[in-house]
Amino acid sequence: MAAPKDRRGGGDTSGLAARRAALALISAVLEEGRLLSDALADPRGMVAALDGQGRARAQRLALTTLRNIGRADRMLGPHLRKRPPPAIHNILRLALAEVHAEGAAPHGAVDAAVSLAREGGGAAALAGLVNAVLRKTTAAPPEVWQKLPVPDLPKWLRRPLIAAYGKPAVEAIEAAHLAGAPLDLTVPGDGPVPEGERLPNGTLRLAAGTQVTALPGYAEGTWWVQDAAAAFPAMVLAPQPGERVADLCAAPGGKTMQLAAAGAQVTAVDVSEARLARLRENLSRTGLEAEILAADVLDWVPAAPFDAVLLDAPCSATGTIRRHPDLPFVKRPEDVGSLTRLQAQLIDRAIAMLRPGGRLVYCTCSLLPEEGEDQVTAALARHRGLRAVDADVPGLAPEWRSGPGWRLRPDYWAGQGGMDGFYIALLVRDGG
Ligand SMILES: C[S@@+](CC[C@H](N)C(=O)[O-])C[C@H]1O[C@@H](n2cnc3c(N)ncnc32)[C@H](O)[C@@H]1O
CATH class of the missing domain: 3.40.50.150 (Vaccinia Virus protein VP39)
Incomplete structure (x- = not known):
């Protein structure tokens, strides 16, 4: 397989290197059973070769895809006669999560997915399948995605939680998992602080995805x-x-x-x-x-x-x-x-x-x-x-x-x- 030109992420204008690294992270979790934090910290991993922006993008894409796998698989189901190889399956899931959960433009996500499928050497014949399936599924209106069921927790965890809290509560917990988490700061005293919402316990809440090191008070250690x-x-x-x-x-x-x-x-x-x-x-x-x-x-x-x-x-x-x-x-x-x-x-x-x-x-x-x-x-x-x-x-x-x-x-x-x-x-x- 030819070495991809944008491997290091610097000048990764097409976003291919970040997507490739996101796929490596997803595969580490799904195929190797590794924690995402371990895969992210691996100095030999693809993410380590990216610049800060590329790393953040790869991490965000991996998180969004993992959160939305249940929905992506439901949308893909009717278009796949049999389960594709894991690498191809994950390319499809990533593109769908990018378009439907992150609001990315379909043509860019589909083109990137097809390029990544072609890189797979032996699996290159599947690039046509990726193209055909994604052209249809990324064109679905947003409400089709929104109406898909919220992904369930695995049974071993779901069962004891239903016994403890009841089914409606577990469904609400699953909805919270799908929504992800904002950025929370503990602010013990005075000093510069970013704009945010004060919660009843004093925590300062900001939108998810905020770059922590750029916020007022980070260098001063205010929070x-x-x-x-x-x-x-x-x-x-x-x-x-x-x-x-x-x-x-x-x-x-x-x-x-x-x-x-x-x-x-x-x-x-x-x-x-x-x-x-x-x-x-x-x-x-x-x-x-x-x-x-x-x-x-x-x-x-x-x-x-x-x-x-x-x-x-x-x-x-x-x-x-x-x-x-x-x-x-x-x-x-x-x-x-x-x-x-x-x-x-x-x-x-x-x-x-x-x-x-x-x-x-x-x-x-x-x-x-x-x-x-x-x-x-x-x-x-x-x-x-x-x-x-x-x-x-x-x-x-x-x-x-x-x-x-x-x-x-x-x-x-x-x-x-x-x-x-x-x-x-x-x-x-x-x-x-
Ligand atoms: C939930 S984390 C702690 C988070 C931390 N209290 C905080 O607020 O940032 C649990 C920690 O327990 C540590 N740990 C696990 N077993 C331990 C043991 N037997 N003795 C001391 N630390 C242990 C782990 O290294 C890990 O850092």
Whole structure:
């Protein structure tokens, strides 16, 4: 196959290099079962060879295509007698998502798709099929696409969510996943900030696709990117100036920065050196301070107990699907069992680090009750000297109470662009 001229993305006027890289990302997710974040960070990947603009375009195209695969496949169905090879199938899906979900001009998307199909060497004969199918399907009026059903979550995830929240709620969650996520900023103090909508908890919300590094206040470190739901756990912990607070499973540090900005003396612990490097960068940009420890929380024994602990435990991350549409294709039900065992062990370690009267916030960005409500209920049964307590936090609605804590869902604040799914509980150790 001839080396495509615009491989590096510089001068990628036709957008072919960005589309080619988007297809490589989609294939990494669908065919190799890799997380999009890993494929994006791969220095040998096609995206690494693009300039900033090309990279952003490739990432956006991959995200849009993954979010809309269900709709693209429904539209393609009547035009395909048999399933085409994955490379061709993904070219068709990408072009349809580009035209119908992003509003791209059909002729450009179809021409690019045909060129990409021709590049495939052995599959070159299929370029004619790509042309014929896309000419028809990209010409469909917008309302035909809009009326296609919202893509379902995979059955292993859908079933327990319907059992927990009911079918209408799961359909609303799926609609929120399809809509994607805006850009949320946590702004702890004064300084330059971009124009945006203030949410009830103080989060500043901007339109999706905004280039973060170009916004007022980025260089000054006035704010950081953090989903509105992810800002609640530190607010629930309500750290006081001078309190000793452990942030367990801390990287890349969104919650560490909230705790430090409130004046707490923070010890941030995470097992991943690579993720801690990002935490260090975040602290340095925002001018905030914390003690940073690379350690496994299961082994680490602090020198003295803490006034408060925040445990943001590793989980299925199913609450973040609107920002990470690759997750339903990559995550497996069997991953959840080992995560729930780890979460229970981490909770036990976190409780052992509290002084009498100390507070623990447990949270996960999961939609599954077994990583949220059930986990905290079981911890309360294991530890008699522990109680769940209420918190008075702006924006944290009383109707979100669920079991011993709060259940946050992507379909909440729907009119304002939704939020990630989270579970948060505030526990207090007796005594003190
Ligand atoms: C949900 S993420 C944390 C997000 C972070 N709290 C924030 O707000 O930016 C979970 C983190 O747990 C860390 N982790 C997983 N198992 C761990 C363990 N046994 N000990 C310490 N950290 C662990 C992972 O490296 C990952 O950074």
